[in-house]
Amino acid sequence: MKNAIARVFPGTRHRLCLWHILKKLPEKFGAHSQFDGIKSTLRKCVYDSQTHGEFEESWKTLLVTYNLEDNDWLRGLYNERASWIPAYLKGVFWAGMTTTQRSESMNAFFDGYVHPTTTLKQFVDQYDGALRKKVENERIADFNSFNTTIQCVAVTDAYMKHVKFCVCYNGDECELKCSCGRFETRGILCRHVFSVLSACNITSLPQKYFLDRWRNDLKRRYTFIQSSYDSLGANPIAQKYDDLCKDMHKLAALAVTNVDNYMEATKYVHMLMDKFSGSSYEPSPPSQALVGASSTCNKSMDGVENNKVRSPLAVRGKGKPSSKRKMSPVEEVVVKK
Incomplete structure (x- = not known):
């Protein structure tokens, strides 16, 4: 999977499932006399390391304390540490996911x-x-989200794990960044940032810290699509959306055959977008490839020779010919009929 993902999705970041890795601890060290200590130390190494340096130090302590320097499984995990240790994955947005979430x-x-x-x-x-x-x-x-107030829960010191975090605050541009990396990985500001804001008497945040993916006051585009579970006439918005999409597809098919038609259609579409949304959309000029393709298309459409519909070229399929393939009992009955 690692090689395939790197080749097919070169711009993505591949992450290993943390839950599956830690699940193998009993299998790998269950017979060890100090299994409980290994498990506890490894979990602290994984979850409590805030930086690369802290992880390296904790990992070295784990190997030396329990004499695991020659363990092949741990050596393989260390070589792949950039794909599963949270401290190495803070700069990438994961929407809060650390596992494959099979549940x-x-x-x-x-x-x-x-x-x-x-x-x-x-x-x-x-x-x-x-x-x-x-x-x-x-x-x-x-x-329930719109009509329920979530009660704040106070946690006592007896259940708290004390960890130091560093919050960088730029007052001029209201830039906030915490060493825990919660906003970068989950898109939600952490309590450490709010503690700093409270100490600085800051009562409002820039809009950039409210990601659209977490807002419940926005209409999601997929809700406009008509589905089989909608009863007849139960979703008039979806029906209107479906009708407009059909008309826009017809418009696009007519406009792309000619550059002038394309430019005029683009102009009016953007005018309507400006009118309905209140924002400004600048139509992009057609590329040279589009102009060349459109000119070729116009010339070919004018010729009578190109209007002939011809049969596709016959290409031999790969694999064993169907006539020599062994048929199942069901297929033999159908052929006989």
Whole structure:
């Protein structure tokens, strides 16, 4: 997976599942006489290290204390430390994910709807029911979010782990950055930042610290798409969105055949966007490749020769010819009929 992801998605950051790695501790060190100490020290090394230097020091202490310098499994984990240790992943946005979150995967999504003996037809019907239930749960969650006040919980010192964090604050531009990296990795400001703001008597934050992905007062674009779980006429907004998309597709098909048509369509589309949104959209000029392609398209459309519809070239498929392939009993019955 590591090699495939680096090749197919070169601009992404691959992260290993922290839960699966720590789950192997009993398997790797369960027979060790000091298993509890190894487990506790390793977890502190992983979760309490705020910088690369702190991790390196803690990791070295772990190996020396329990005489694990020659352990191949730990050596492999150390070589891949940039892919699973939180201290090495603070500069990348992960939306709070550190594991593959199997409990929230498709397995949990279909719980109670499908089972190993479910047929394909039953799966289609049950899929629609599962999707409908998920939408209902989201709407209930949205309602509760708007109409419920979350009570603040005070945590006593007996349950707190004391760790030092460094908060950098630029008062001129109101730039905030904490060593815990919570905003960079989760998109939510940490309590350390709010402590500094409170000490500096700052009562408001710039809009950039309120990410759209966490706001519940925005209409998500996917909610405009009409789905099978919508009853007839139950979502008029989705119906309007669907109608407009069909018209815009027709407009695009007519406009792209000619550069002048393209420019005029772009102009009016951006004018409407300016009018409806209140912001300014500057239409981009067509690229040289577009102009050349459009000119070629116009010339070919004017010629009678290019209007002929011809059969595609016959290309031999890969693999064993279908005539010589061994058929299943069902296929043999169908062929005989």
